[in-house]
Amino acid sequence: MSNAKDLPLLEPDVEPCCPPLTERPLTAEEAIRTAAMFKALGDPVRLRLFSAVASHAGGEACVCDISDVGVSQPTVSHHLKKLKEAGLLSSERRGTWVYYRVEPSVLAAMTAMLAPASIG
Secondary structure (H helix, E strand, C coil): CCCCCCCCCCCCCCCCCCCCCCCCCCCHHHHHHHHHHHHHHCCHHHHHHHHHHHHCHHHEEEHHHHCCCCCCHHHHHHHHHHHHHCCCEEEEEECCEEEEEECHHHHHHHHHHHCCCCCC
């Protein structure tokens, strides 16, 4: 019997979506939210972990498969926690392992936000 449970798509207070930067200036609230996401990705270890999860087959990765980033396991856990707090990752414990996945809206929101203005 599995004790796996569905995770919410996003924490209720995390909204990683903003308009494209070329559309209009960000509001103060949007800037705070967006800065938290990019700040979390501003660390090379966190960026590697995020990339490892995002590119992993099936869209999720066991911590046992992504922890070889040149730092100790407690440091990996710290960085994964920061990515979760920023709303970039979600996790689910299965037995003794934790599986991580990129929040579905994150990559689309980041892509849309950084997309160049359409030429019309």
